[in-house]
Amino acid sequence: MAKKLMKGCEAVAEAAIQAGCHFFFGYPITPQNDIPEYMAARLPKVGGCFLQAESEVAAINMVYGAAASGARVMTSSSSPGVSLKQEGMSYLAGAELPCVVVNMVRGGPGLGSIQPSQGDYFQATRGGGHGDYHPIVLAPSSVQEAVDMMQDAFDLADVYRTPVMILADGIIGQMMEPVEFHESTSKRELPKKDWAATGWSPASGRPRAVVNSLYIEVDELQEMNDRLQARYKIIRETEAKAETYNTDGAEIIVCAYGTVARICKSAIAICEKKGVKVGLVRPITVWPFPEKQLKEVMDQPSVKKAITVEISAGQMVEDVRLTVNGAKPVEFFGKPGSYTPTAEEIAEYIMKSREA
Amino acid sequence: MQTVFKKTPVLTDAILHYCPGCGHGIVHRLVAEVIEELGIQDRTVAYVPVGCAVFGYKYFNVDSVEAAHGRAPAAATGTKRTDPNRVVFTYQGDGDLASIGAAEIVHAAHRGEKITTIFINNAIYGMTGGQMAPTTLVGQKTTTSPYGRDENHCGKPIRIAEMLATIEGSAYIERVAVNTPANIVKAKKAIKNAFECQLAGKGFSLVEVLSNCPTNWGMSPVESMEWLEKNMIPYYPLGVKKDITKEV
């Protein structure tokens, strides 16, 4: 198929449709409006349904209902809107419902800005709502990668019966890059959704469906939580993904995700010219965090330290520190809000840090 | 032996957890009987609330979904929109619907969402222990209005049926009560009308059911029914507030 030049938001929407998602419930917020707009135009043409909800709270609950009835469904928003969705995210996790939520992160806290940011890392990877849960969180760093991960995002959601979040930023959403849509086919064996509330009678040949996150008895709630944790264990062991770049024999390892990881690649080139070998570990899944991949790279004798670069006050750096576990120094470079560091600034920090 | 009464199969055999004399049990039965009579059990999905009816999924013998507090109309929308052939109803109390879920119910009506809502108004939060609801009457004592509801402090009670009837997307809105056998018969008819409205694809339908809460009102069941008659019905007049189903 020929390449198309597409905005990240539109490409994500198209990829979702091609992955079989025919239902979208959302609410306008910058910088992700191209997603609901694209869905509003396209879904009626494929026999699906786009609905603009009265709020992000309603939108995520519509997603909850559609998922409860077994549909492939998604919503998208940006940081303040995603905060509003956290109630629903917790219920989706508790009721073990699959769905995809896209967060085109903008600066915060509060109304913040509409510029790119990575300040929602904690919210995304730690669960965000109440209770012991994690969504699976995928962090694309190009429009093509965002497109390529949509099919698997829905498949992961179905296999593990969990919400999956695409954690991107305004740059990924607003940038145009060439994309290729490959025939979207599932690489996983998808379980039957025989738990879905679709209508039942004693003749239905299955138990009556009850979609629920209420377990009033201590033992029952424990059982549900054990089930979730057992699933999370499998996810941690099998689904963590990272890109490693230029890491062989590197002196310093930069750890960054999303757009920032690409800026780091430019910074690495600048350092290379100055004779300093810097490698990059780019988590593609930020939950589960790719501990094994990072640890392997950090264990190389040539590596002296890690530097985490983020558009935040330092969030993912905590996962990097937990992974490195004191074996080597871990530094942080970045600013909170929505200041995107330049390649030159990152390179300068790396060079200075090396001398220190 | 001749069978003179049979429980509807649309209620499970689970024992209701409601307090003695509570109206929820009556309304559960009415809804279940209507579903049976309309022959729609196999395509009905129930949305139950957070509140006293939180365990509704144990009683309604249909596929059921537990929604977050107040969000049932939004979640029900998700189920309805993914397959319009389904019959979807929400069962909500006054805290759930009239307070925290006010936006969701208004916009479900506004969209003309083809769902049915059974709204239990007993003028109090039951499950959490008798706090003031938006529907608590002026002067009524609750645990959070211990000196009686003061309208200057927190306004006068909200009339949901009348409010929703003003919304274009509403197709059938009626207020009923379950305090007397005659009213219970009328309530069942209203519930049936509401489901038929959904089946005909006319738009949003809601039945507000005035019910009692002997426990939190601090009354015997009989006293509570009398209190309902004397205090609630004058403020919340019964009757059809909107019906476009008869229009050609």
Place this chain on the structure above:
Amino acid sequence: MLWTNIFAGFGGQGVLLIGQLLAYAGMYEDKNVSWLPSYGPEMRGGTANCSVVVSDEPIASPVLSMADCVIAMNTPSLDKFESCVNPGGKLFINSSIIEKKATRTDIEVFYVPCNEIAEQLGNPKVANMAMLGAYLEATKAAKTESVLDALLYKLGEKKAHLIPLNREAIEKGAESIKK
């Protein structure tokens, strides 16, 4: 080959469009491309801009703080972005409405009378295409034909009659900087 570019001007001058056309053209020529618009507050003060990268290699950062080429269609854009040209890079100034001269001496500067060219062609809207013509001439970052293919895609067949005019604008812009 790697060209990093910032296209800047005020809203309505079509800077986002010519940036996009360059990205499309690069894609048609099997290069790696990215087009990143400024959005939100950056548009205040009369400037809209986009960062465009065209490269044989996969693109590392699509976010540019410095660029090989800066295209300034109005004075605020020149003020904002002159310092962002890489040493040895190229600065394109719309001399029809920018009265200032560049202050940098370590870069190559092209003065393109975009609006005059467009007016001579009878359509003030193609000033941006004249600028793009000058850019293509100086950089050879993409072929004129690829750019026109991209324009046809954007315009649609119904507006295909506008292609010759745009071709002319590109050519005149290119001529204007030939020594």
